[in-house]
Amino acid sequence: MQRIEKIIKELTCQAALHSWNATLEEGNVQVQKTRREFEGDFTVVVFPLLKFSKQSPEQTGESLGVYLKRSSDLIEDFNVIKGFLNLVIAQQYWKELLDGALRSPSYGRRVPGEDSPGVMIEYSSPNTNKPLHLGHIRNNLLGHSISRILKATGNRVKQVNLVNDRGIHICKSMLAWQMDGKGEDPLSSGMKGDHLVGKYYVRYDQIYKSQVQTFVENGMSQKEAEAEAEVLIEAREMLRKWEAEDPEVRALWKTMNDWVYAGFDQTYRRLGINFDKTYYESETYKLGKELVLKGLREGVLYQKEDGSVWANLEEEGLDHKLLLRSDGTSVYMTQDVGTAHQRYEESAFDSHIYVVGNEQNYHFQVLAIVLKKLGYAWADKLYHLSYGMVELPEGKMKSREGTVVDADDLMDEMEVTARQMSEELGKLEEFSEEEKRRICRQIGMGALKYFILKVDPRKNMTFDPRESVDFNGNTGPFIQYTYARIRSVMRKGADMHKGTGNEELNKKEVILIRMMHDFPEILSEAAHTLNPSLVANFMYELAKEFNQFYHDYSILSAETAGQVSQRLLIIEAAGNMIESGMELLGIEVPERM
RNA sequence: GGCUCCAUAGUUCAAGGGAUAGAAUAGCGGUUUCCUAAACCGUAGAUACAGGUUCGAGUCCUGUUGGAGCUACCA
Known part of the structure; x- marks a missing residue:
């Protein structure tokens, strides 16, 4: 059975041709549900039709109503109020619907087939230095729900997670655990692994602050103290060792990350979400460098005297963006260039959705432009679903003030x-x-x-x-x-x-x-x-x-x-x-x- | 400073350029011999400000005010 809105639109086009000798597209016909206070089921807005009918709104509505009623058994009656033609749909239509499609559990859904569009959707993307909070919940729920909605509308959906498992923040947790942890683990502490690691991230911050304060009391400037604090230097050193694949650091890193994953898995299960594939930044952070260097060779990027590589985005009304540091290492953007490329190679998606908060609008704007510059036509298949912040009644969540909702x-x-x-x-x-x-x-x-x-x-x-x-x-x-x-x-x-x-x-x-x-x-x-x-x-x-x-x-x-x-x-x-x-x-x- | 986004009842959210701007909650007042009262009904209350475009503006454009975010060799 054809949907009634479609029928109304078709008949309206016919009416326009017969009555006013005018050709209009179905898109020109506005059909909406009749507001509750009026008699009828669907309403045709006649104002846009006036230029074809060359009559008053009332006359136009009236003559269209007569035509529609005469042309279809499904249109039982009509009335015209101001510029609105209200149509009463025959009971038969509703009854047939009820006897047929409407009761199906899959009413309105489409099943994806072999040649349905392929959509990759990245969401969650947690850091492994602390447990998930309310902001992640919004991200996860959105990503998961959108995945289901896309599946139900006939898309082949691949849900992926990108875990940020490396970097200075993880080193901070690791360092504090080494200093103060006395060897405790999730089992001995009875804490969920992600919470345990989070505890040491907080601990790091305490140690750092007290060191800064000591330095300041000994006459150092605040800024200097913040840069010179011993734990910060040690954390940097630990990151350096991590990158040099120091076995001891790597072992601790793996151990603590595994605690976190066990904790995350529990939280994900409880939220009812799951992924088809999980990417780890430690495995992808080097990706992209080759592509950037290729871009440099091809002249779409440029290099400064210090060796750092940049994209000039002035033509697009933006700034210059760093893609490789002077020491040749990658930044976040470089990695995202690489992972996008890798994912497209893997699955040639028709679209790729990033569920990421709106504080990264600039990042994704730049990402698309950089990919375009590097010559990837699929760059415009990337879409950033930029969701808004979650705030508490008393304002933003602040980890320092302990207002983060776990x-x-x-x-x-x-x-x-x-x-x-x-x-x-x-x-x-x-x-x-x-x-x-x-x-x-x-x-x-x-x-x-x-x-x-x-x-x-x-x-x-x-x-x-x-x-x-x-x-x-x-x-x-x-x-x-x-x-x-x-x-x-x-x-x-x-x-x-x-x-x-x-x-x-x-x-x-x-x-x-x-x-x-x-x-x-x-x-x-x-x-x-x-x-x-x-x-x-x-x-x-x-x-x-x-x-x-x-x-x-x-x-x-x-x-x-x-x-x-x-x-x-x-x-x-x-x-x-x-x-x-x-x-x-x-x-x-x-x-x- | 520059760029982006936002502003709707006391509060939290709705409203594909279309009719008298809807709900919820908080407030007040009602409904239970009856399929689950975690329900239902009634009442009161809002488009930040000033212009413009349009037959028609909460919605589009300009300006003002207020708020958020971004503007790192962080992620």
């Missing part, structure tokens, strides 16, 4: 709150301990994920811990609860299914079906704009609409058997759609809660 702590807290709420409401009394745990985990994680994903990724957002554990209103648990209610009714009504009921649909039922009819468009819009919040907000609207319906009309005690059957079809569709949509957000839905 990812693991946050997840714990969400689950504990779910537990408390469930117990207060007496929701889980008849469940086993294991079931209780599972449901509270689903609810807690659902609340957290929804809270973050409902916001447009590109915008900065405020994370209010108090609000995030609210399970009422526009929240994940609200939608989960709606699902649980649906499933409950379906269990009770399993025997009452008597096939299709051909009953008159009431207003609320039509609204629900019409809303569900939109799901494919929401999906494709979300995929197009890489924006899971569209799916999240749609799920909320749907749940809200469903709850009103549920409140106003009885399903199992409807007046006729036909009505019972028909309503069971509607809630089946709604349940499947909630499950499907929430899956795209990485949120599980419980059968009971």
Whole structure:
């Protein structure tokens, strides 16, 4: 069955040809859903048509309405208010939809095939010197949800992670552990590996600060002291040894990184995310140098007297960018040039998405330009999904002030709150301990994920811990609860299914079906704009609409058997759609809660 | 200083150039012999400021004010 919007557009073009002898494209026809306060299902905005009809808005709407009604059985009636032609769609359309596609768990989804576009998406990209925090959570949830959305819209998606496992920051943790660690490890300390390493990163900072202070007290300037502090010099020396592949340093580095990975794995599992491939910066940081040198030979880059290599981006309205240091070593940009090249060689992606915060806008702008200069046509297949910062009600998270919200702590807290709420409401009394745990985990994680994903990724957002554990209103648990209610009714009504009921649909039922009819468009819009919040907000609207319906009309005690059957079809569709949509957000839905 | 992004009820978020700017939350007032009240209903409350483009501007353009980010031989 063809979608009704498409039919309306086609017929409008026909009408324009017949009535006004004007040729217009379907793209010129604006069809939107009729606002609730007016009679109708879809609305054609007639203002853009006036230049073809050469009539008043009212006359144009009226004559178009007459034409549409006469041309299609699906258009039952119309009315014109100001410049808006409101169309009432025949019940038959909604009923056929309900009997067919709408109830499918895969409604609106497409399955990727061999020749579907290949999308590589990089996200998470943690440093190994400290545990994941709230900012990483947003990154991970976005990356994962976008991956699922892209898969569901027919793309072959490859999820990759790039772990920043080398550099001065890791050396700082290593050094502090050597100084103060007394040999403790995750087992002996009972700490998660990433937290343990993070503890020594903090420890390093304390040692550093106290050394700086001592130097200043002995008459050194602040700036001088900061540059001369012994631990900093030692950390640099350790990095140098790391690069020289000193066995002892490498061994410690490997040990501590492995602790961190074990910790990260746990956090990732809990978040429900996974990667098809993980890249390690220690293996990729040298990549890119050859490409840069080649660019230098070809004259698209230039070299200063000190030997450093640069790209001149003035033509693009930017600055000059360093690509190789005077000692010949690579910088971050060099590495990204290399990894992009490597990935394209590996899988010839049709697009490559980087889920990275907006503080790196400049970096990715430069990356694309540099790749272009180096002659890679695929440079314009790179896309930086630049998401906004997560702030707390009192402002930015600051590690120095201890206001960083730890990812693991946050997840714990969400689950504990779910537990408390469930117990207060007496929701889980008849469940086993294991079931209780599972449901509270689903609810807690659902609340957290929804809270973050409902916001447009590109915008900065405020994370209010108090609000995030609210399970009422526009929240994940609200939608989960709606699902649980649906499933409950379906269990009770399993025997009452008597096939299709051909009953008159009431207003609320039509609204629900019409809303569900939109799901494919929401999906494709979300995929197009890489924006899971569209799916999240749609799920909320749907749940809200469903709850009103549920409140106003009885399903199992409807007046006729036909009505019972028909309503069971509607809630089946709604349940499947909630499950499907929430899956795209990485949120599980419980059968009971 | 330069560049980029942002500004919507007390607060947190919506609104493909289209009708009277929607929700949630906090506040106030209601709904339970009935399929899960983590629900439902009612009430009140917002486009930073000044211009411009348009039949029509929260949305596009210019300026002002306020906020964030970037502007490293860091990543």
